Amino acid sequence: xxxxxxxxxxxxxxxxxxCELYDPIHQICSIYGETKDPNDPKTALxxxxxxxxSDISLYERVVTEVVKQEETDIWETSDxxxxxxxAMKTRKSNYPFEPDIVxxxxxxxxxxxxxxxxxxxxxxxxxxxxxxxxxxEVKDGKDTFPNHYRSPIPxxxxxxxEFLRSYMVWYVHSNGIGEYRVIQGDGTLSPSxxxxxx
Numbered sequence: 038x039x040x041x042x043x044x045x046x047x048x049x050x051x052x053x054x055x056c057e058l059y060d061p062i063h064q065i066c067s068i069y070g071e072t073k074d075p076n077d078p079k080t081a082l083x084x085x086x087x088x089x090x091s092d093i094s095l096y097e098r099v100v101t102e103v104v105k106q107e108e109t110d111i112w113e114t115s116d117x118x119x120x121x122x123x124a125m126k127t128r129k130s131n132y133p134f135e136p137d138i139v140x141x142x143x144x145x146x147x148x149x150x151x152x153x154x155x156x157x158x159x160x161x162x163x164x165x166x167x168x169x170x171x172x173x174e175v176k177d178g179k180d181t182f183p184n185h186y187r188s189p190i191p192x193x194x195x196x197x198x199e200f201l202r203s204y205m206v207w208y209v210h211s212n213g214i215g216e217y218r219v220i221q222g223d224g225t226l227s228p229s230x231x232x233x234x235x
Contacts, residue, residue, distance in 0.1 A: 058222065133153065133155050
């Protein structure tokens with residue numbers, strides 16, 4: 038949405054234009070589903086889970102300009118704008134001990150590595166208990182590949198970009214082989230990369 042602030046044309050961020058979680062094909066939020074108005078900046082300001090595509094510092098500069106202006110021509114009252122302002126400030130991440138998002142997939146739970154260097158969601162098709170293998174066992178396994186092996190938890194860091202790290206899932210198939218997958222914009226998982234013969 039284009040606004041003129043102090044004679045400058047500024048596009049304020051919206052869910053549809055600036056959020057990684059917004060699915061433009063289905064026109065829904067991957068967490069909340071249909072939103073009231075994904076093209077309204079007020080919707081983005083009130084969302085606690087917004088994941089900006091672009092540099093947040095640009096957004097903060099825009100908001101600084103809006104707040105500084107004496108006359109509020111965007112919002113009905115300055116109080117209304119102040120009420121929405123805290124939601125758009127950058128929240129301090131507690132990753133890897135807590136995810137930065139609410140998982141849209143039922144049955145997933147958050148896992149933090151014992152070393153505290155990475156975290157991911159865990160999803161399991163396999164219902165039987167599994168023993169956590171040693172690194173040596175994983176390396177020697179006949180059906181082991183660098184990125185997928187028999188383990189109920191990941192033994193290697195996914196090393197995902199900070200925008201994706203809370204979307205990473207260690208998915209354990211019914212045969213016990215696990216692999217990293219990603220929660221996509223529509224709330225589903227990325228396709229499996231394990232060869233069909235496994």
